[in-house]
Amino acid sequence: MGKSSETEGYILAPDPEAVRLTRSVTGRDQTGALTEINVVEERPLTIFLNAREIVTAMTIGDYPEYLALGFLRNQGMITDADAVLGVEYDAESEAVVVRTEQVTRFEEKLTKKTRTSGCAVGTVFGDMMEGLEGLRLPLSAVKLSELYALASKINRTPSIYLSAGAIHGTVLCEGGQPLVYMEDVGRHNAVDKVAGWMLSEGVRPEGKLLYTTGRLTSEMVIKTALMGIPALVSRSGFTAWGVEIARQVGLTLVGRMRGQRFVCLSGEERLVWDIDPASVPDEPKKSARKGAE
Amino acid sequence: MGKSSETEGYILAPDPEAVRLTRSVTGRDQTGALTEINVVEERPLTIFLNAREIVTAMTIGDYPEYLALGFLRNQGMITDADAVLGVEYDAESEAVVVRTEQVTRFEEKLTKKTRTSGCAVGTVFGDMMEGLEGLRLPLSAVKLSELYALASKINRTPSIYLSAGAIHGTVLCEGGQPLVYMEDVGRHNAVDKVAGWMLSEGVRPEGKLLYTTGRLTSEMVIKTALMGIPALVSRSGFTAWGVEIARQVGLTLVGRMRGQRFVCLSGEERLVWDIDPASVPDEPKKSARKGAE
Numbered sequence: 376m377g378k379s380s381e382t383e384g385y386i387l388a389p390d391p392e393a394v395r396l397t398r399s400v401t402g403r404d405q406t407g408a409l410t411e412i413n414v415v416e417e418r419p420l421t422i423f424l425n426a427r428e429i430v431t432a433m434t435i436g437d438y439p440e441y442l443a444l445g446f447l448r449n450q451g452m453i454t455d456a457d458a459v460l461g462v463e464y465d466a467e468s469e470a471v472v473v474r475t476e477q478v479t480r481f482e483e484k485l486t487k488k489t490r491t492s493g494c495a496v497g498t499v500f501g502d503m504m505e506g507l508e509g510l511r512l513p514l515s516a517v518k519l520s521e522l523y524a525l526a527s528k529i530n531r532t533p534s535i536y537l538s539a540g541a542i543h544g545t546v547l548c549e550g551g552q553p554l555v556y557m558e559d560v561g562r563h564n565a566v567d568k569v570a571g572w573m574l575s576e577g578v579r580p581e582g583k584l585l586y587t588t589g590r591l592t593s594e595m596v597i598k599t600a601l602m603g604i605p606a607l608v609s610r611s612g613f614t615a616w617g618v619e620i621a622r623q624v625g626l627t628l629v630g631r632m633r634g635q636r637f638v639c640l641s642g643e644e645r646l647v648w649d650i651d652p653a654s655v656p657d658e659p660k661k662s663a664r665k666g667a668e
Numbered sequence: 669m670g671k672s673s674e675t676e677g678y679i680l681a682p683d684p685e686a687v688r689l690t691r692s693v694t695g696r697d698q699t700g701a702l703t704e705i706n707v708v709e710e711r712p713l714t715i716f717l718n719a720r721e722i723v724t725a726m727t728i729g730d731y732p733e734y735l736a737l738g739f740l741r742n743q744g745m746i747t748d749a750d751a752v753l754g755v756e757y758d759a760e761s762e763a764v765v766v767r768t769e770q771v772t773r774f775e776e777k778l779t780k781k782t783r784t785s786g787c788a789v790g791t792v793f794g795d796m797m798e799g800l801e802g803l804r805l806p807l808s809a810v811k812l813s814e815l816y817a818l819a820s821k822i823n824r825t826p827s828i829y830l831s832a833g834a835i836h837g838t839v840l841c842e843g844g845q846p847l848v849y850m851e852d853v854g855r856h857n858a859v860d861k862v863a864g865w866m867l868s869e870g871v872r873p874e875g876k877l878l879y880t881t882g883r884l885t886s887e888m889v890i891k892t893a894l895m896g897i898p899a900l901v902s903r904s905g906f907t908a909w910g911v912e913i914a915r916q917v918g919l920t921l922v923g924r925m926r927g928q929r930f931v932c933l934s935g936e937e938r939l940v941w942d943i944d945p946a947s948v949p950d951e952p953k954k955s956a957r958k959g960a961e
Contacts, residue, residue: 404932614834616710
């Protein structure tokens with residue numbers, strides 16, 4: 376199968392041959408022989424909200440604007456009420472600045488907070504949970520045929536994971552079709568880049584599904600819920616708190632999805648058994664992705 | 669083989685049956701049948717340095733005192749110069765306080781910093797890199813026979829990974845013997861708990877080796893180097909910057925170690941080929957750990 380058919384239907388697919396994202400490194404294998412392997416890049420990126428330095432993220436380095444925008448949005452640092460004027464990336468200083476029309480509520484809060492305790496780190500987590508109160512994700516169907524089609528397509532999509540490993544992927548999907556496939560050294564970055572892309576392009580979350588190679592932790596569940604996406608699927612496992620939050624907001628949470636098998640621990644009412652899982656071929660060994668966590 | 673022989677020689681081994689660390693959750697499998705699976709817990713833990721709130725970490729919840737102490741040490745927030753008076757954990761408020769005899773240099777710096785830019789997050793990373801300047805790890809031998817013995821022992825050690833998945837492990841080892849095996853939902857927490865244990869017990873890093881189930885990112889390499897441990901080994905892959913820092917400080921970095929195979933991308937001068945890798949049995953399928961990243 377040619378590359379073109381494997382990325383058919385994608386709006387944004389990974390670019391495993393992009394020069395800046397991986398590097399060839401020479402070392403020794405177990406026999407002592409020289410060996411050359413391809414490893415992923417990892418660079419610091421400092422995110423600013425207007426004049427304020429927010430965080431330095433370690434990232435593979437593609438789509439810094441989407442990463443910054445998605446991060447701030449998923450952390451509740453910018454909301455619908457904030458008009459984003461622009462996002463500027465400066466490669467030399469490894470920094471990206473998100474500018475809003477007016478001072479954000481978050482910046483105001485931060486100013487108060489730093490006057491008292493001096494550090495903003497602790498507030499971030501509270502702000503994320505705050506955004507979940509009263510949130511109920513829209514009802515929509517998740518067909519098993521689509522789940523299996525997605526897993527199969529995503530596993531065959533040329534990616535940095537397949538060429539260099541040590542990376543996480545998050546894929547925005549709709550109706551059995553992967554649309555936007557982001558990869559990053561941190562799984563939170565990959566999902567933030569998807570969020571940033573959706574914001575920039577004005578793409579609505581209804582009817583969408585997120586597929587991730589990483590674990591279904593509270594952080595992944597919260598980000599997905601804050602993005603308004605009603606279903607999150609992974610090859611990997613769950614954490615108890617991730618499951619708890621998913622149930623609280625009505626998110627469909629499917630994990631340990633490999634070949635025919637999967638487990639759904641929340642939001643099973645969305646699942647539609649339109650095909651017999653026994654009819655699905657089991658994962659071929661050669662294309663088997665590892666259980667990246 | 670009985671459990672006792674599998675944990676022989678350990679000072680601290682995982683306790684996969686500990687009640688607080690995993691939870692049984694009911695869901696549906698792909699056939700629609702009810703299924704019950706074991707998932708790991710994930711709890712917030714807020715770390716204080718004296719009166720100052722530093723960070724809220726998401727953790728499985730064991731050894732909060734080691735986690736707090738190791739985190740602050742690995743971030744360069746406490747140093748040898750700071751006399752630690754005590755570490756107090758309060759389960760109800762999910763907080764742990766590390767108290768030092770005098771105000772730390774980090775707290776002084778933070779006070780200055782928050783007066784200007786208002787946020788301490790960005791300084792953390794810079795502080796970690798600062799600790800690496802001029803650091804050269806001691807020379808010591810890493811025998812291949814020990815590497816293979818460690819991988820085999822660790823993979824057979826009863827763990828939360830084997831019983832519930834979705835967790836990372838970091839193991840402090842010496843001469844082919846695993847000593848302290850910590851697990852956590854974040855790989856940085858697992859290594860910080862090892863660091864906290866070493867500090868509390870006054871254990872020296874010379875001649876030790878760290879084994880991790882996670883990727884060899886810059887963060888893992890920096891933490892290992894700051895702990896003074898000369899070798900870091902993983903089943904998982906590398907990032908380019910992790911390799912660069914390892915070479916800079918002279919850390920032996922071995923990755924992609926599965927069965928007979930491995931790749932060494934830094935510090936190969938410590939490796940001693942005392943056995944023929946071809947004589948090592950390949951990893952049996954049933955005990956194969958997944959490539960947790």
